[in-house]
Amino acid sequence: MTNTKSKLPLVRDTIFSEMSHLAQQSKAINLGQGFPDYQPDQELLNAVCQAIQSGPNQYAPMTGVPALRQVIHDKVIAHQACHYDVDTDITVTSGATEALTSTILALVHPGDEVVLIDPAYDLYEPVVTLAGGQSIRVGMIPPTEKKHSFSIDWDAISDAINSKTRLLILNFPHNPTGVILQEKDLDALEQIASRHDFLILSDEAYEHIVFEGERHVSPASRPMLATRCVLVSSFAKTLHATAWKIGYCCAPTDISKEIRKVHQYAVYSVNTPIQMGIAAYLKQTQAIRSLSAFYQKKRDRLVSGLHSTKLKPLHAEGTFFLLVDARELGGFSEKELAVFLTRQAGVATIPVSAFYADSQSPNANHHLLRLCFAKQDTTLDAAVERLSGL
Known part of the structure; x- marks a missing residue:
């Protein structure tokens, strides 16, 4: 048997x-x-169809087609004022799911602790377990009759982080609660980071869906945090095309190098014509x-x-x-x-x-x-x- x-x-x-x-x-x-x-937008569908017709329809570079990595580079600078090297720091992945999985498997070692914020997206803990790590769950403050939304308990997060902490996973705009980060949240995170040596995995799949004129605030927008942060996002939610599974991760070169070691054996490369179509579409539209x-x-x-x-x-x-x-x-x-x-x-x-x-x-x-x-x-x-x- x-x-x-x-x-x-x-x-x-x-x-x-x-x-x-x-x-x-x-x-x-x-x-x-x-x-x-x-x-999705008909212009996007046209761009992808054109990419299929004109080719190439063979393997993309392991790190992603250069045109799409350049688009990601320009987008992150425009929205978060953070510079990532197109060749060494940006990796196109098979959706945000693969980016998150490859990052956790690359960075978490047996015995490491990983802090998750509850309610937490269900992917995180199983992958931490596969990596041999231990998930430490820290609850958000639930809604009350006076405050009709969740809020982040930074004191509880600070208490959970110690010398064993390898990774803090953030997910904002937050699924499922809809909470977004404010500058004061990054102030609190910087205070914690000044006292402890840990990495940050920032899952930002909903970065372009923020209401009431607010803007998405990423840990990567703060230089102190950017040096230890892996920014993960996806075109699925942004382009109404969840089936295409095109995501990406951005991180400093030394961190990206480790993530790519896992990525190249998990999927190696991602659908070439869809990458080319998305790159062409985003170069000529303001849809975001x-x-x-x-x-x-x-x-x-x-x-x-x-x-x-x-x-x-x-x-x-x-x-x-x-x-x-x-x-x-x-x-x-x-x-x-x-x-x-x-x-x-x-x-x-x-x-x-x-x-x-x-x-x-x-x-x-x-x-x-x-x-x-x-x-x-x-x-x-x-x-x-x-x-x-x-």
């Missing part, structure tokens, strides 16, 4: 797969998994500038509609996710609430408790569900109509 001893014995199908499957079974509107139900306004309208549309339901929306500062308080439906766990809504109302959501180490813990259950509003207006209106009937 084959020995199938698992390296990840506690890992099962993700909550996203589970709720999407339940949505299909129940013929529910899926506001759970974070993907648009509309096409209008992305926040585009999604703010969708957020506001969903918030307005939810006022006619028993779900109370929290404030979202960024991402294309909205949290709702579902306590008026009864004192169930968040998972039970999500299953109930899918089966009884025909709308699938994601329980926020799934982003905690122990989803059954009282500390993980605040009656909150995550809704994705990266959907057509007709989809959002149909979902609200179903929820209004509860």
